[in-house]
Each structure stands twice: as C-alpha cells, then as structure tokens.
Amino acid sequence: MTASVFFGCTFIAFGPAIALFLFTIARDPLRVIFLIAGAFFWLCSLLLSSLVWFITVQISNKESSSQQKGLLIFGVVLSVLLQETCRFGYYKLLKKANEGLLMLSAEETMPISIRQLAYVSGLGFGFMSGAFSMVNILADSVGPGTTGIHGDSQHYFLSSAFMTMAIILLHMFWGVVFFDSCEKQHWWSLAVVVISHLLVSCLTFQNPQYVGSLVPTYIIVFLVGLWAFFCSGGSLRNLKLCLTCKDKDFLLANHRPR
Amino acid sequence: MGLESSKWAIIFLVCWLYKNVSCNSVEQKIYVELNNTVPCVRLLNATHQIGCQSSISGDTGVIHVLESEEDLEWPLSKGPNPPYMVLLESSLFTRSIMMKMKNESNRVAGVAVVVPNTSPPEFSPHTTCPNENTGVYSDNYGPNLAHCNTTVWNPRGNGLSYEEFDFPVFSLKEDNETEFIKQCYLDHNRAVNGSAPQYPLCAMQLFSHMHAVTNTPTCMRRNDINFSINPEMVCDPLGDYNVWGSIRPYNDTVFGHKENESVVIAAARLDSRAFFWEVSTGAEGSVSGFVTLLAAAQALREVTHEAPPTRNILFAFFQGETFDYIGSSRMVYDMENGKFVIDLDNIHSVLEIGQVALHSGNNLFLHSDPVSRRNNTVNDVVKNLVNNLQSSTAGLGFLLVEPNVSQPLPPSSLQRFLRAQPIPGIVLADHESAFNNRYYESFYDNAANLNLTYPSDLSPEEQLEFVTHTAESLTDVATVVARALYKQAGGDESRVNTIKADPKIVTQMLYGFLVSSNNSWFQAVMAPELKNILKPSPPEYYVGVAMSSTPTRLVQYLLANLTGAATNLTQSQCQKPDELPNESRQMYSYLWVQGIVPPNSTERDSFCVRASVRLTKAVSPAFELGEYASKDYSTWTESRWKFIKARIFLVASRDLEMLTLGVGVAVLFTSLLVTYFISTKADVLFSSTREPASAAY
Numbered sequence: 005m006t007a008s009v010f011f012g013c014t015f016i017a018f019g020p021a022i023a024l025f026l027f028t029i030a031r032d033p034l035r036v037i038f039l040i041a042g043a044f045f046w047l048c049s050l051l052l053s054s055l056v057w058f059i060t061v062q063i064s065n066k067e068s069s070s071q072q073k074g075l076l077i078f079g080v081v082l083s084v085l086l087q088e089t090c091r092f093g094y095y096k097l098l099k100k101a102n103e104g105l106l107m108l109s110a111e112e113t114m115p116i117s118i119r120q121l122a123y124v125s126g127l128g129f130g131f132m133s134g135a136f137s138m139v140n141i142l143a144d145s146v147g148p149g150t151t152g153i154h155g156d157s158q159h160y161f162l163s164s165a166f167m168t169m170a171i172i173l174l175h176m177f178w179g180v181v182f183f184d185s186c187e188k189q190h191w192w193s194l195a196v197v198v199i200s201h202l203l204v205s206c207l208t209f210q211n212p213q214y215v216g217s218l219v220p221t222y223i224i225v226f227l228v229g230l231w232a233f234f235c236s237g238g239s240l241r242n243l244k245l246c247l248t249c250k251d252k253d254f255l256l257a258n259h260r261p262r
Numbered sequence: 263m264g265l266e267s268s269k270w271a272i273i274f275l276v277c278w279l280y281k282n283v284s285c286n287s288v289e290q291k292i293y294v295e296l297n298n299t300v301p302c303v304r305l306l307n308a309t310h311q312i313g314c315q316s317s318i319s320g321d322t323g324v325i326h327v328l329e330s331e332e333d334l335e336w337p338l339s340k341g342p343n344p345p346y347m348v349l350l351e352s353s354l355f356t357r358s359i360m361m362k363m364k365n366e367s368n369r370v371a372g373v374a375v376v377v378p379n380t381s382p383p384e385f386s387p388h389t390t391c392p393n394e395n396t397g398v399y400s401d402n403y404g405p406n407l408a409h410c411n412t413t414v415w416n417p418r419g420n421g422l423s424y425e426e427f428d429f430p431v432f433s434l435k436e437d438n439e440t441e442f443i444k445q446c447y448l449d450h451n452r453a454v455n456g457s458a459p460q461y462p463l464c465a466m467q468l469f470s471h472m473h474a475v476t477n478t479p480t481c482m483r484r485n486d487i488n489f490s491i492n493p494e495m496v497c498d499p500l501g502d503y504n505v506w507g508s509i510r511p512y513n514d515t516v517f518g519h520k521e522n523e524s525v526v527i528a529a530a531r532l533d534s535r536a537f538f539w540e541v542s543t544g545a546e547g548s549v550s551g552f553v554t555l556l557a558a559a560q561a562l563r564e565v566t567h568e569a570p571p572t573r574n575i576l577f578a579f580f581q582g583e584t585f586d587y588i589g590s591s592r593m594v595y596d597m598e599n600g601k602f603v604i605d606l607d608n609i610h611s612v613l614e615i616g617q618v619a620l621h622s623g624n625n626l627f628l629h630s631d632p633v634s635r636r637n638n639t640v641n642d643v644v645k646n647l648v649n650n651l652q653s654s655t656a657g658l659g660f661l662l663v664e665p666n667v668s669q670p671l672p673p674s675s676l677q678r679f680l681r682a683q684p685i686p687g688i689v690l691a692d693h694e695s696a697f698n699n700r701y702y703e704s705f706y707d708n709a710a711n712l713n714l715t716y717p718s719d720l721s722p723e724e725q726l727e728f729v730t731h732t733a734e735s736l737t738d739v740a741t742v743v744a745r746a747l748y749k750q751a752g753g754d755e756s757r758v759n760t761i762k763a764d765p766k767i768v769t770q771m772l773y774g775f776l777v778s779s780n781n782s783w784f785q786a787v788m789a790p791e792l793k794n795i796l797k798p799s800p801p802e803y804y805v806g807v808a809m810s811s812t813p814t815r816l817v818q819y820l821l822a823n824l825t826g827a828a829t830n831l832t833q834s835q836c837q838k839p840d841e842l843p844n845e846s847r848q849m850y851s852y853l854w855v856q857g858i859v860p861p862n863s864t865e866r867d868s869f870c871v872r873a874s875v876r877l878t879k880a881v882s883p884a885f886e887l888g889e890y891a892s893k894d895y896s897t898w899t900e901s902r903w904k905f906i907k908a909r910i911f912l913v914a915s916r917d918l919e920m921l922t923l924g925v926g927v928a929v930l931f932t933s934l935l936v937t938y939f940i941s942t943k944a945d946v947l948f949s950s951t952r953e954p955a956s957a958a959y
Contacts, residue, residue, distance in 0.1 A: 008919045008920060008922065009923070012922035012924070014926065015926030015927055016929050020929075027937045143288075144288040144292060147293070148911070149292040149467075149912060149913060150911070152912040153294055153910065154291060158912070162922055237947075238948055242946055246947055
C-alpha cells in the first residue's frame with residue numbers, strides 16, 4: 005500500500021507551498037495571475053536549457069562516462085544561470101507593466117506592490133520547479149516497489165521530497181531578495197543570490213549521500229530566509245512583538261479600519 | 263520564404279532529436295521486467311474452470327526459493343512476511359506441493375517454476391485417464407472398460423493441468439533473469455540465524471488476470487451481452503482446422519452419402535498441450551503420429567497413380583484431440599449431418615497412428631475395440647486389417663502384435679467414430695498397455711524424448727538432411743502403414759513391395775517439427791504469405807483459439823506437396839484455375855508455394871501445386887448447436903485477458919511507509935499553522951515599509 009508514500013511525499017514537498025498559496029494568494033486574483041506568469045517564465049528557462057542539453061548530449065560521445073558527468077555539471081550550471089536570467093527578465097517586464105497597471109486601475113494607488121510581486125513571482129518559480137522535480141517521482145511511488153534493486157538507496161523518495169520543499173522555499177526567498185536588490189541597484193546581493201542558487205544545485209551532486217546534500221541545503225534555506233525577512237521589512241523587534249502578542253498597541257500608529 | 267524554410271528546418275530538427283530520446287526514468291530504478299516468462303491460463307468447460315488466475319492489479323509476494331518439501335513450512339505458516347511468491351525448481355513441481363499451496367492460498371501470492379533444459383525422469387501433468395468422458399466407453403458401452411478400469415493409460419499423470427489455482431503460476435527459463443532473481447533473494451530475503459529477514463525485501467509481482475469465470479455456459483452467456491458497440495468478449499472456444507486429403511479427389515460441393523464409395527480412413531492427431539500456455543512440443547504424443555502418416559501418404563503417391571486401388575484412401579489429421587476430441591467429433595458430426603464429402607456408411611475401416619516413436623523391444627501394438635468386435639462383420643474386417651498390417655512388416659525387423667488381454671482402445675479419434683457407428687478400426691501404438699511416453703502432454707515431450715540427436719559439428723542445413731535413428735525407425739513404420747493401407751484399399755498385391763517411405767523426407771519433417779521450423783525445405787513448401795509463421799524454434803502444438811495454428815498450415819502444405827502434383831500454372835492462374843479447361847477448384851485445391859532457391863540465383867522457383875487437400879473447420883459441435891453444457895461434445899474454451907507480465911522489485915516495510923505519511927501530514931499541518939499565523943500578523947511583521955503608500959495587505 006504505497007499510496008501512503010505517495011501522499012506522504014506530496015505533502016512534504018508541496019505542503020508549505022500549498023499553505024502559502026491557500027492563505028496568501030488564493031483570495032486575490034491579481035496575485036494568482038502573477039503567480040502563473042512567474043511559473044511560465046521558469047518554464048521558459050527550462051525549455052531553453054533543455055534544448056541546449058539535448059543538442060549537446062546528441063553531439064557528445066555517449067560511451068564516455070566522464071564526458072557525460074562533465075556534461076551534466078555544465079547542464080546544471082547553464083540551467084541555473086538561465087533561471088536567474090529569466091527572473092531578471094520577469095522583473096523588467098513587471099516594472100514596465102506597473103505603469104500600465106496604474107493606468108488601468110480605478111484607485112489612485114498601485115493595486116499590488118513590487119514587494120508582493122517579488123514574493124508571488126518567487127513562489128511561482130518555486131511551484132513550477134517543484135512540480136518538474138517531483139511529479140515524475142511521485143508517479144512512480146504509487147506502485148508497490150521502492151528503489152534499491154540495482155543498489156540505489158532506499159530513501160530516494162523521501163529525500164527527493166525534502167529537497168523539493170527546500171527548493172520551493174528557496175525560490176520564494178530568492179525572488180524577494182532579487183527584486184529588492186534590483187530595486188536598490190545592489191548588484192553584489194544579486195550575485196550572492198545567483199551564487200547560492202548554484203551552490204544548492206551543485207550540492208545535489210553529492211547524492212546518494214543524502215545527508216551531505218540535505219543538511220547544507222537546509223542551512224542555506226534558513227540563512228536566505230532570514231535575509232529575505234529583513235529585506236521585506238521585518239526586524240527582530242517586530243518578531244518579538246508578534247510572538248509575545250503585544251502588537252495591538254503598536255498598531256495604533258498604523259491603524260486602518262478593516 | 264526564408265522564415266518558412268527555417269521554421270520547417272527547426273521542426274525537422276526537433277522531430278529527429280525526439281526520436282533519439284532514451285528514457286532514464288525512476289521506473290528503471292525500481293522495477294526489473296521479466297521477459298521470458300510463460301503463464302498458466304484459465305480454461306473452462308461445461309462444468310469447471312481449470313488453470314490459474316491472478317487478481318486484476320497483479321499479485322505481489324515476497325520471493326521465497328523453495329529448497330525442499332519441508333521448507334514449505336516457511337511460506338505456509340512460519341514466515342513473518344506473507345504473502346509469499348514461491349520459486350520452485352522443476353523437481354519440486356509436484357502434485358503434493360502444489361496442493362498444499364492451493365490449500366493455504368491466502369499466504370501464497372503465486373508460484374514461479376524454473377524449467378530446466380534437461381528433463382526430469384518423468385513428469386506428466388495430464389490426467390491418468392485422458393478424455394475419459396468423451397470417448398466411446400461409458401456405462402452403456404463396455405462399462406467394465408470405461409474410466410480406465412482395465413488399463414490405466416497414463417499412470418504417471420498427476421492431473422495438475424486440470425486443477426484450479428487461484429494464484430498465478432508462471433514458468434521461468436534457466437537463464438540470466440532467473441539468476442538475477444535468485445541473487446536478489448539471497449541478498450535480501452535470507453533469514454539470518456532464524457530471525458526475520460530485514461526490510462527491504464525482494465518481491466515479485468505477476469499479472470495474469472483472466473476474464474472468464476465458472477464454466478463455459480456462463481462465459482458464453484456473458485459474451486452475448488450487447489451493452490455497447492464493442493461488446494467485451496470474455497472467452498473463446500478452442501478450435502482450428504482439420505486437414506484431410508485423399509487419393510482420388512472429391513467434389514468439395516457435393517456432400518453426403520456417395521453411392522458405391524468405400525473409403526479407408528488413415529487418421530492421426532495434430533495437437534498437444536502442456537501445463538503452461540502454448541509451450542507444447544508433443545514430440546511423442548502427436549508429432550510421431552502425423553509425421554508417420556505424412557510419410558506414408560508420400561510413399562503411396564506413385565503406386566496409386568500407376569495402379570489405383572479399388573477403395574479410396576482418405577488421410578485425416580485431426581486438431582484439438584487433446585481437449586475431448588474437438589476435431590474428430592466435428593468430422594463425425596459433419597458426416598452424420600451430411601456436411602462432409604462422405605458419410606459414415608462410406609467408411610470401410612479406420613487405421614489410426616497413435617504414439618509410435620518409442621518402441622522398445624521392436625514390437626508395435628495393434629489396439630482394437632473388443633465391444634464392436636463382438637459383431638462378426640466388424641470382427642472380420644478388423645482381422646483382415648490386422649493381417650494386412652502384419653504381412654506388411656516383412657523384411658523390416660519388427661513385428662506388429664495384438665495385445666494379449668482384452669482391453670479398450672487407447673484415447674484416440676477412432677473412439678469418436680465408434681460412438682456414432684460400429685466401424686472396424688485399429689490404432690497403431692508403441693505401447694501395449696500404459697503409455698511408454700513418460701512426459702505425456704508436458705513441456706518435456708520434446709526432441710530429447712525421442713532421442714533425436716545430431717552430431718555436434720553440423721550446420722543447421724546439414725542437420726536438416728542428416729538421417730537420425732529415430733527417422734529411420736519412423737520410416738519403417740511409415741512403410742508398413744503405407745503397404746497396409748494399399749492392401750486394405752484393394753490395391754494390386756504385386757506392387758506392394760515397391761512401396762517404401764523415404765527416410766530423407768521423414769528426417770526433414772522431424773527436424774522441422776521438433777528442432778527448427780524455419781529451414782530451407784519448409785520455406786520451399788510454404789506459401790509466400792505464410793512464410794512468417796516459420797521460426798527458428800519448433801512450432802507450438804497447442805490448438806489455441808485464433809484459428810491460425812502453425813502445425814495445421816504446415817501439415818496442409820506438406821500434404822499438398824507430398825501427394826499433389828506440380829503444375830505449369832502461373833500465379834494468377836493458380837488463384838483462378840476454373841478459367842482453364844482441365845482444372846477445377848471443386849475437385850482440387852490450388853496452392854502457390856515458394857519453391858527452392860536454385861543455385862546461382864536469388865529468386866525462388868515458385869510454382870502452383872494441385873492437390874486434393876482440404877481444410878475443414880474443427881470447432882466443437884457444441885458451439886454450433888449452442889449446447890454449451892453438452893456432455894457429448896467438447897465444450898472447452900479459453901479465457902481472454904488484457905495483459906500478462908511479471909516483474910521484480912524491492913518492497914519497503916509498512917512502518918517506513920506509515921512514517922513517511924505521518925511526516926508528510928505533520929509538515930502540511932505545521933506549514934498551514936505557521937502560514938496562517940504569519941499572514942494574520944503580516945502587517946506587524948513587515949511593518950517597516952520602504953514604500954509608505956503601499957496598499958493594504
């Protein structure tokens with residue numbers, strides 16, 4: 005009965021993403037549209053990088069395993085760079101669209117801020133990336149068998165699910181940091197985003213030593229998450245106020261009727 | 263225009279690239295497909311279902327390689343991880359082990375039998391008394407001879423083929439795949455010092471879901487339900503075609519009794535079966551008989567053209583005899599109802615060739631029916647036939663002897679003729695009472711059973727021409743049969759000794775039917791559109807449901823080539839011979855055959871053969887009459903199925919799976935809670951805004 009493995013891995017991989025979608029995005033149609041557009045941009049980057057991969061694999065020598073390994077590394081690096089390029093392209097597109105949206109909307113102010121756009125587009129990238137990583141594996145986890153007859157590790161499904169959760173969260177955080185640094189023209193933080201993406205992707209070359217790839221990845225998730233929190237306006241003081249539930253007085257200064 | 267052509271170029275490039283995709287999917291990490299497996303399928307008759315069945319989504323079980331009969335305790339009671347998939351060596355594939363597993367079938371998910379290349383000492387999954395309810399002996403006819411009361415024909419039979427199993431049983435060959443399975447078992451499933459083996463365990467899944475249930479009337483009724491445009495058929499009747507040929511041709515459109523026509527019928531059977539589906543080789547059981555009859559027909563060709571005998575000789579090859587005499591019961595039914603070119607009253611006598619290849623001690627036996635011989639007329643004709651047979655063995659080194667005791671006929675097509683009318687007949691066999699065949703109706707009844715050995719340094723073409731000892735002994739039997747038939751048909755006595763069967767033809771037929779059907783001689787005698795049925799292995803002798811059995815076609819074309827005449831007709835004339843003055847499709851059948859490849863040429867010398875060889879339908883009369891519960895006729899049907907496959911993989915423990923599910927649900931709940939918390943407090947958390955005029959959250 006490995007329907008249990010199927011559902012377990014689905015919830016692990018897509019749990020946070022589903023929760024975020026349900027509570028923050030699903031009510032606002034504009035956010036949904038930008039989420040899907042973000043997903044589409046990630047898809048475009050994947051299409052381009054897979055086309056290049058196809059051609060290089062056909063040209064290469066299929067027998068030589070070192071050449072194939074080198075080709076794999078090249079493919080991963082190229083794909084990361086193309087994803088970040090597409091993220092930048094999406095940012096430029098959104099900046100241009102902002103003016104158009106302002107003209108169309110009935111209110112005087114913008115219906116959606118660039119920070120919300122950053123979050124939504126990051127999550128869109130994350131959804132699509134997670135889907136492509138995980139759906140193939142989930143489809144095969146429904147059957148009665150598990151990996152290992154040719155000597156692979158037994159924990160393939162579980163570790164893929166955790167990795168996918170990490171990647172989805174990371175894409176969301178990177179989206180926030182990326183757009184913020186583009187707004188402020190902090191090019192060095194942009195470079196750090198790209199480098200951390202490359203680092204996480206290259207950590208997966210350590211598989212099947214899953215400990216070696218998952219633990220550093222989660223450390224990076226935590227660090228980048230903190231950075232995104234500070235970028236989007238959070239601070240330790242806000243966090244303390246929130247957690248000790250003393251937020252009511254603080255709000256008076258910014259109180260708006262709901 | 264430039265954009266157009268570049269668009270097409272890109273499309274072609276993408277399509278070419280797509281063709282070269284190799285899939286490296288997760289499925290290949292998990293499953294290993296087993297390709298060389300043969301299932302056991304479900305067959306039904308009027309009252310029972312036999313064979314094996316799996317559940318609709320396959321049966322999965324932890325592999326256990328059985329070492330001895332005592333080791334059965336592990337899968338049946340002691341083992342901690344039921345259900346088990348039991349892997350048996352062929353020496354353990356016995357009735358007692360299979361019955362024990364059948365009784366505990368909730369702990370047994372299936373059985374896989376490893377079939378070795380060498381045969382065990384004896385093995386016959388058929389019953390001890392073949393076709394006991396559809397022969398001639400019953401409570402009304404020779405009651406003391408019925409149900410093998412006097413002679414048990416197949417004492418080694420364990421009846422496994424006629425048992426019903428509700429788990430799948432597959433057979434594996436002894437090759438790399440089976441080694442891989444055993445290695446997987448040794449690596450993962452062995453219990454260390456009596457403790458339970460650790461997960462993950464090696465498991466096998468077998469799919470062989472059969473659609474038909476209960477019995478033939480039920481499945482035929484379900485076939486007739488017309489709910490949709492494509493009704494779902496669940497079973498098909500077994501059957502194929504009988505092949506018959508005669509010395510003097512008959513008009514194929516004139517049926518019923520023929521005045522002053524007296525015919526000697528020479529009969530043999532074509533089919534065989536085994537426990538597993540379709541892998542039946544029937545060397546001693548059927549091939550020995552029909553090869554002898556084909557050789558005898560060829561031996562009679564010349565002498566019957568020069569000095570035709572008074573009576574006609576009809577060579578009949580019956581298909582489906584294993585399953586309650588499908589072919590012969592149909593021919594008798596057609597004769598009784600005026601749907602065949604002759605009638606039962608036209609039959610003078612019957613000579614049937616049974617199993618004739620294993621004669622030890624140089625004696626062959628002439629079996630006859632004691633009950634019909636009580637009638638003096640019948641007895642006289644039988645005695646005459648016995649004399650003709652015994653006198654034909656002069657100078658050949660063996661004798662034809664009648665059995666000492668009064669015993670019934672062995673299972674043979676003659677029994678169906680006797681059911682209709684007392685007809686004098688003899689069955690020629692190499693056994694006096696019980697069969698000499700130790701592998702009756704099993705997958706071990708192959709060339710090795712007949713001691714068909716070739717010197718090892720011969721190429722396949724040289725092996726085709728090499729005359730083996732088996733071929734020589736069968737040639738002698740064919741010579742005896744031919745001479746006896748000629749005498750029985752009233753031919754010229756002075757010419758009898760010129761009748762000799764050709765050992766070269768016999769050995770070529772034995773090679774083609776038992777070693778490899780794709781050889782140059784069979785290629786030459788077959789039609790061009792049928793040359794794809796010839797394969798490098800022996801043909802399958804199971805009668806099947808598709809009405810396209812290979813042995814039937816081979817025997818038809820061989821009989822045509824060996825008894826017919828080559829003509830000068832062109833290919834188009836061969837298809838429409840009625841336009842020519844001397845040719846008639848009603849009297850003969852015209853077959854365009856490939857012919858041999860002459861040396862120094864690549865084109866075949868094809869030509870048109872004219873022979874009085876016909877096919878008649880061999881489907882049980884029960885299906886013509888709609889009497890699906892008939893006790894008189896064969897009611898065997900074969901179930902249909904969607905797909906049959908087998909694969910092995912590792913299974914994880916139940917605990918690990920539940921843990922995964924638990925972790926997943928915990929992650930989902932935690933993230934829902936945290937997100938709800940963050941989203942409600944979002945304006946507090948993210949309050950130090952950089953854009954003062956931002957919208958409400």
